[in-house]
Amino acid sequence: xxxxxxxxxxxxxxxxxxxxxxxxxxxxxxxxxIGIVNFAHGEFFMIGAFLAYQLFVSFGFDPLLxxxxxxxxxxxxxxxxxxxxxxxxxxxPELNQMLLTFGIGIILQNLALMIWGGDPRxxxxxxxxxxxxxxxxxxxxxxxxxxxxxxxxxVGGLYLVLARTPLGRAMRAVAQNRVGAGLVGLExxxxxxxxxxLSALLAGIGGVMxxxxxxxxxxxxxxxxxxxxxxxxxxxxxxxxGIVSAAMVVALAESLVATMVPNGDALRNAVFxxxxxxxxxxxxxxxx
Amino acid sequence: MRGRGxxxxxxAAALFVxxxxxxxxxxxxxxxxxxxxxxxxxxxxxxxxVLALSWDLVARTGQLxxxxxxxxxxxxxxxxxxxxxxDAPVWAGIPLAGVVAAALALALxxxxxxxxxxxxxxxxxxxxxxxxxxxxxTPFAITGGSVGTNLPxxxxxxxxxxAMERWEVAYLRNQGYFLVYLGxxxxxxxxxxxxxxxxxxxAFTAVRTNEWVAGVMGxxxxxxxxxxxxxxxxxxxxxxxxxxxxxxxxxxxxxxxVHTTVLALVTPIFGGLYTTVGPILAALVLSGVEETLKRxxxxxxxxxxxxxxxxxxxxxxxxxxxxxxxxxxxxxxxxAVGAVAPxxxxx
Numbered sequence: 001x002x003x004x005x006x007x008x009x010x011x012x013x014x015x016x017x018x019x020x021x022x023x024x025x026x027x028x029x030x031x032x033x034i035g036i037v038n039f040a041h042g043e044f045f046m047i048g049a050f051l052a053y054q055l056f057v058s059f060g061f062d063p064l065l066x067x068x069x070x071x072x073x074x075x076x077x078x079x080x081x082x083x084x085x086x087x088x089x090x091x092x093p094e095l096n097q098m099l100l101t102f103g104i105g106i107i108l109q110n111l112a113l114m115i116w117g118g119d120p121r122x123x124x125x126x127x128x129x130x131x132x133x134x135x136x137x138x139x140x141x142x143x144x145x146x147x148x149x150x151x152x153x154x155v156g157g158l159y160l161v162l163a164r165t166p167l168g169r170a171m172r173a174v175a176q177n178r179v180g181a182g183l184v185g186l187e188x189x190x191x192x193x194x195x196x197x198l199s200a201l202l203a204g205i206g207g208v209m210x211x212x213x214x215x216x217x218x219x220x221x222x223x224x225x226x227x228x229x230x231x232x233x234x235x236x237x238x239x240x241x242g243i244v245s246a247a248m249v250v251a252l253a254e255s256l257v258a259t260m261v262p263n264g265d266a267l268r269n270a271v272f273x274x275x276x277x278x279x280x281x282x283x284x285x286x287x288x
Numbered sequence: 289m290r291g292r293g294x295x296x297x298x299x300a301a302a303l304f305v306x307x308x309x310x311x312x313x314x315x316x317x318x319x320x321x322x323x324x325x326x327x328x329x330x331x332x333x334x335x336x337x338v339l340a341l342s343w344d345l346v347a348r349t350g351q352l353x354x355x356x357x358x359x360x361x362x363x364x365x366x367x368x369x370x371x372x373x374x375d376a377p378v379w380a381g382i383p384l385a386g387v388v389a390a391a392l393a394l395a396l397x398x399x400x401x402x403x404x405x406x407x408x409x410x411x412x413x414x415x416x417x418x419x420x421x422x423x424x425x426t427p428f429a430i431t432g433g434s435v436g437t438n439l440p441x442x443x444x445x446x447x448x449x450x451a452m453e454r455w456e457v458a459y460l461r462n463q464g465y466f467l468v469y470l471g472x473x474x475x476x477x478x479x480x481x482x483x484x485x486x487x488x489x490x491a492f493t494a495v496r497t498n499e500w501v502a503g504v505m506g507x508x509x510x511x512x513x514x515x516x517x518x519x520x521x522x523x524x525x526x527x528x529x530x531x532x533x534x535x536x537x538x539x540x541x542x543x544x545x546v547h548t549t550v551l552a553l554v555t556p557i558f559g560g561l562y563t564t565v566g567p568i569l570a571a572l573v574l575s576g577v578e579e580t581l582k583r584x585x586x587x588x589x590x591x592x593x594x595x596x597x598x599x600x601x602x603x604x605x606x607x608x609x610x611x612x613x614x615x616x617x618x619x620x621x622x623x624a625v626g627a628v629a630p631x632x633x634x635x
Contacts, residue, residue: 037406039413088602098352098409099557100601106550106594114585222546226417229410237406266425273418277399280411284402 005259007138013255014248015144018151019206019213021247023224024231025155025240026202032238033175033195036086037098040105042225044074044200047108048207049216050116056123056211063123063212067150070204078200082193090192105221112218122215129212147209154205155244158198162240171195175238203228223269230272233279250275294485297564301481305474308334312463321455327462331534333575334469335527339548340555340567341476342523345483347553348562349513350496351405355396355412356552358419359389359521361544363528365423368439368538369431378440382529389525390518397517402510420544436539439532442468465534472530476523480564483516492516493562524552547590554593557600560609569608 027041051070055061061069081104089097123129131142162168173181174191182188206224210216231250235242254271258264311330315323339356346353366388367381400411424434431437445460483489491512494502499509532538551574559570574596581589604611 037409039409085598085602092601092605093350094405095347095350095352096601096605098406099553100598102352102354102553103594103597103601107591107598110589110591110594114591222417226414229414233407233410263425266421269421270418273414276411276414280403280407281399283407284399 004137007136009255009259010252011138011140012144012259013252015140015148016255017244017248017251018148018155019209020227020231020251021155021244022151023203023206024228024235024247025158025243026199026206027225027228028232028235028238028240028243029158029171029195029202030199031232032240033171034086034192035090035238036101036196037094037237038199039098039102039225040081040108040221041101041199041203041228042221042223043105043108043112044078044203044221045207045210045224046112046216046218046221047077048074048204049211049220050112050121050207050218051204052208052211053116053121053123056125063126063208067205067208070208071201074204075197075201077204079193079197081200082196086196087189087192105225109218109221112221116218118217118219120215120217121211123211126212143209143212147213150209151206154202158202159241167191167194226269226272230275233276294481297481297485298478301474301477301564305470305477308470308473309467312459312466316459321453324455324458324462327459327466329575329579331462331466331469332579333572334466334473335531336551336555336575337568337571338469338473338476338523338527339552340559340571341473341480341564342520342527343552344556344561344563344567345480345516345520346513347556348483348489348492348496349516350499351401351513351517352409352553353412353517353520354409354549354553355416355521356524357544357546357548358412358416359393359524360528360531360548361419361423361538361540362392363389363525364532364538364543365431365528366525367529367532368437371439372432372437373430378442378533381439381533382526385525385529386522387525389528390522393518393521394514397514401513401517408513416544416546416549420540423544424540432539434540436537436543438537441536442530442533465530468530472523472526477564477568479519479523484564488512488515550590550593550597554597554600556607558596558607560607563607563609566607566609 023041023045026044027038030036030038030041048070051073052061052063052066055066055069056063085100085104089100128142128146133140133142133145160168162171170181170186170191171194173184173186174188174195178188181191203224207216210220210224214220227250231243231246234249235246250272253275254268257271258268261267308330312323312327315326315330319326339360343353343356363385366385370376370381370384371378396411396415400408423431426433428435441461443461443464445457445464447454447457483492491502491507494505494507495509495512502509502512528543532543555570555574556567558574559568560566574593577592578589581592585591600607606613
């Protein structure tokens, strides 16, 4: 183990945690407010990435600019999916709910494969992609730093919305007691629709950032569904507040394993499984 | 009553399997050389039926398994590694695959099945994705690493000049595989029928409908779920090994592909969950559909499976079998109305 790599690993981990929190907080919103475990969540992320890619290739849109376009589109996609499918399984057995979202995920992923093929796509020509700062032997890329800042702003903004606005109060009320919220005059269905749209929107913006950071393929959605689940499970299903710290733990663990363990880069995914399984086993024993 | 139902089901299953066993000979007599590709399609359908029946077994306890690709791949790799490292007989890999898949299921299920269903689904999905990456990073000498490794075929029919035609070699090979697949299907049907016609059915249904009530009634939910999961995985593991022999190789991306999981769950849902006939029926239909789609759309033909899944959940959550049943009920209801009111229109 080479300890001189430690500062770099810590910095990379912290920077990655912003994006992870952004994606996971959307999933937590769907689970916490609507009670739907969305296996298609990562596909919203993937759509965001490929929309940004397509806008860049076709019209030369800067990814920062395309966020403004991707966000409303993803909100509409999420809302439309809720209105056309999710709405009908709210009271169905949990198995059916999970299968439905899994099916939606299959459709979205394979549509993307049909449109863009299976090769990695990158937004290569952005001028600031290769720019970075050197701070005492630790290099900080401008793009990861920027994505961290944007993510922090968005997640913070979501927390503010939840805490301070009528919409946020409605979401919290519906999450606590669907029937009660309906009785005091909230339109539960509309709150769900907005929550699901927001969930997709947050993931989609995350996707725009990954299109600049990496060169994603259409299967990136499944990978990020898994990452988001690791964070959500660690925070506790439906717990929105705990997402930020859980994302920090997950991102740091991934970064440390990838840089400090020999051949660790191949084990990145194993970190997520270890976190999910570890949390489950811990919960299982505590409950017993 | 229950006893007679069991024997009737077993008789029907034996007839069905017996009929299928005669299929290669019939096809050969009727179509000659074309029977080779018909048999290949038959193998596909039977394999899909095995996958579907085994997935349905876990679903009967109300659990969503997203790890069938993992057990399928683990089975294929168990056989491949055994034959790569030792001089074991070719067939030894198949039972070993069942044991390895069952052991993995026992470990994963033991850790996650005591929890709420959502966690199980998430845990299995993560398990499947990670097993793929772990196998990729294993040493080349053991598994072939990210490249994969080859397996010998189960059947090597020899061409005898003068005594047979060229295509008959391929026919004999496909016939052999078809019968092996059919043997595994017979096992899967047997398990499915036995569960459906024994006390286990009530245990499974109780756990699926309400775990807490099941516990009060004296059913151990965790153990019941684990039994279903382990048996199901053992069957899928053996299927993985047989398919690996037929394809001649394993590699991480193809052998652990999430496609296997998708097929495993879409088929029984389309046919009708918690039944034996539904998954088999759906396997016959979907394998035909798939063959056509694969030719027209190369990338992303799975989109059709996603559509079938979503449409089934929204419009016929009990599958094709459920449609049949509600149709039959309506007809019976109409007949009953006729019986109570004699001297109606016809009189």
